Amino acid sequence: MLRVKNLQVYYGMIHALRSVSLHVKEKEVVALIGANGAGKTTLLSAVSGVVRASSGEVTLGGKAITRERPDRIVRDGIAHVPEGRHIFKPLSVEDNLLLGAYHRYSLAKRSAVRHEIDGIFSLFPVLADRRKQVAGTLSGGEQQMLAIGRALLSAPKVLLLDEPSMGLAPKVVKEIFGHISKLRAERGMTILLVEQNARGALAIADRGYVLETGKVVLQGPSEDLLANRDVQRAYLGRERED
């Protein structure tokens, strides 16, 4: 579905991505793990077009989308939930969700979009209770759900999630990960998940990639990565068992 080939990104003199290749198959959850500064966020941003790749190729369902503008790439079917969620804090929960459907919203489709928003509310019932509330007053976990719900409303083929667990309490992290695996199970969503919480991410992912200083150093099925000694030492802490 999504294929990244030899992608290179520079920030001025800094070589942030060194020929990264990866792929995500349909209805697959793929985790991308690595330390701070490894290039995880850069990779997602290059896929969604927020950051420009200097060379390499990104294809979605066979169609090249490299170096397209971000607002085009959304229409092609990629939804990016950016790191730190970037919800529209002064706007209501409902307006945030309506903005998710921005690129396909029209008066004719208004009722269809409303219907989909109700679908998001049944996925995240807490949001339904707060639909008229200003989004900045939501808790961190609720804001994350809102950001995911907003992204789903763009009717994506692939969902890019950047650090959904960031800054959340362990219990809430568990809940968010639960929602992510439900998205695949119930909606057949294809997901590329960037996480520092390697254990949590690999637990719900089919496969994983380990990124280090802009390069893929390891890849494979989640179980293999969880069992790998290097991964355990570098990203999972000492404990071997949950």
Next chain:
Amino acid sequence: MDGHNAGLLAFAAAAAVVPFLLPNDYYLTVLIVSGLYTILAVGLNLLMGYAGQASLGHAAFYGLSAYTTGILTGTHGWPVWAGIAAGLALSTAVAYLIAVPTLKLRGNYLAMGTLGFGIIVYIVFNEATELTGGPSGLTGIPKLNVAGKVFSSDREYYYVVWGAAILLFLLAQNLVRSRMGRALRAIHTSETAASVLGVDTQRYKIFVFVLSAFYAAVGGALYAHYVTFVSPSTFSFGTSVLLVTMVVLGGMASLWGAVLGALFLTFLPEWLRAIENFDILVYGAILIACMMFLPGGLAEGAERLWGAAASLLRRAGAAGRPAGGGSAG
């Protein structure tokens, strides 16, 4: 939706009656000027309050349109409608040319870019003496006339200006309540998030910049054919700052706030004339106090006042139901 239009309707009705209640014509002049500023502030609020893009050079678009129609009608004898059309066209075209490069800048840099542009235009007004009359200004601009009807009295002009202001307000209101309005506010909070949701941020920023320049241009054309004289000082950096103050003091992202800000900041110096030498001092103190106690602007203050009044009325109970008349104003 209806509630919003009802508010505007009430305001329009009040505006229509006001000229008959004024003690003298001097107030009519002040109201015409505040009507012009309302048009400018509403336009600038679309850019600053909603889309979150600063402009410290808005007086330039105001002036370009005023000078264009002034020169064409006054010096070259064009009919007034053609002069105004040319003024609007030139001002918005220049806005577009400026918008494309400067809106790549963000925050303080955008403010600096527009500031520089405003100063350049101001210098041109001063130095292009053959065209603009230089620092002493351009005289002989005809009064507004449409199809033989000349709007020479202040009362007639009052209706022209406030009619235009209310129409442009309605346009802005519909805009901010549409899909596009949501997109603009999204850009304000996070350009990244807006763009990954499919908002073409650059195009919208350019659009709203040009639109707000158009509002300024309408104000400029109406100004030129009202005063029949234009000089550079009206379109200086000070005017740009005054416009920004109207938007911020009135209330960012509030169209009613822009109206309140324009009215308040036009009337305040007039009232303060009574205390001559201290007027600037008191003016500044009032601005500081407003921003300290009403960070959301006059619109927020009016809303709170309205809320308090409404709850008082409710508490007064069923004794008699007084009709809630006065709108924000």
